[in-house]
Amino acid sequence: MKVRWKHFSSLLCAFCALTISACDQGSNATPLVQRPASTRAAAAQHVLVISVDGLRGDALGAPWIEQLPAFSQLLVGPHTLQARCDPDISVTLPNHVGMATGRLFIGEDGHGWLPNIDPPIASKGGTLHATHDRYTASMFDVAHDAGARTGLFSMKSKFILFEQSYNDQAGAPSLGLRDAGRDKIDAFESALESEDLARKAIRFLHQAEASQNSSLAFLHFADPDIAGHGDVWELSPNSFYLEAIHVVDCALGEILAAIACDPSLRGRVAIILTSDHGGGNPPYSHTVHTDPLNFTIPFVVWNGTLPSIELYTVASTARSTPSASERATPNAAPPIRNADAGNTALTLLGLPAIPGSTVNARQDLLGELLP
Ligand SMILES: [Zn+2]
Structure with a gap:
């Protein structure tokens, strides 16, 4: 039986809040280290791309955000609660493929991965490359070939798709001058609980820093989606869905505390947080991709x-702000999507865009915010 959040929230949140406040000494932050990069200066040594499965944009709005200290801390950075998932599909695996590859689902340049279940083995079509009979590069390719350590930490078994697509058998030869090998994901780990996943990601960060590598990690927290399927996507005090978001908040708090408490990480880690989809239509699910409940997510x-700023004002020339009920305006600049994540992560690391990507391929989402 799933343990409901209210039974242990006070203990863990007290720990998170205490640790963050005790260690967050901004004025003593270690200066950013800018490693050699091919196109621009790095804004971070380590980047975590965090996907919170089933997290609706309004879950991080008032009044709920007031009880979410870690999400609140992240919202101090540029953000929007009006980002969009893939325009044609609102389920988990295709949207995570979009985040990692910078491609949408449909189209000649789309990633084309439809199944939302455990993939078949690689030899039976269980790689992203088999869909189009071509290699589909990812953020892992670019980061790994540039010398960064890469990791993927997830709470659903279907994410084995990424390992099968980018291991030493299916991954591409190195893109760069140095031979980084074909295995593009150095650490591939699963976890049953958010807290465990957070600790694995923290260990990964420490190992990367200890080996003087930059790093890129993709984290997938599943609690809100599991809660939504079990008890609808209800935002109300003590709802199962809201309690699940609190569980993720506490896990995020552990990550932020680990960063704040370690002088070698403090000031050198960037986080991109988004979601694969929202939820609530139909009840207990999120498959109606035309419903704002399902397509409206945070970024x-x-x-x-x-700075804390609405992200659409930063990217005003490159992205158009859809109204809360619109998916996107035809022929206008695209909205901010979860698929912006991969190339934004590479931007922060000072690396070029994912080959063949179409979403944020110009790496202009953060505009003039970065040097
Ligand atoms: Zn789901």
Whole structure:
């Protein structure tokens, strides 16, 4: 039986709040280290792309955000609660493929991955490359080939798709001058609980820093989606869905505390947080991709120094702001999507865009915010 959040929230949140406040000494933050990059200066040594499965944009609005200290801290960076998932599909795996590859689902340049279940083995079509009979590059390719350590930490078994697509058998030869090998994901780990996943990601960060590598990690927290399927996507005090968001908040708090408490990480880690989809239509699910309940998600960028600003005002020439009920305006600049995440992560690391990507391929989402 799933343990309801209210039974242990006070203990863990007290720990998170205490740790963050005790260690967050902004004025003593370690200066950013800018490693050699091919196109621009790095704004971060380590980047975490965090997807919170089933997290609706309004869950981070008033009044709920007041009880979510870690999400609140992340919202100090540029963000929007009006980002969009893929325009044609609102389920988990295709949207995560979009985040990692910078491609939408449909189209000649789309990633084309439809199944939302455990993939078949690689030899039976269980790689992203088999869909189009071509290699589909990812943010892992670019980061790994540039010398960064890469990791993927997830709470659903279907994410084995990424390991099968980018291991030493299916991954591409190195893109860069140095031979980084074909295995594009150095650490691939699963977890049953958010707290465990957070600790694995923290360990990954420490290992990357200890080996003087930059790093890119993709984290997937599943609690809100599991709660939504079990008890609808209800935002109300003590709802199962809201309690699940609190569980993720506490896990995020552990990550933020680990960053704040470690002088070698403080000021050198950036986080991109978004979601694969919202939820609530039909009840207990999120498959109606034309419903705002399902397609409206947050998109947050944080590194401790970027300003708190509506992200659409930053990217005003490159992205158009859809109204709360619109998916996007035809022929206008696209909205901010979860698929912006991969190339934004590479932007922060000072690396070029994912080959073949179409979403944020110009790496202009953060506009003039970065040097
Ligand atoms: Zn789901």
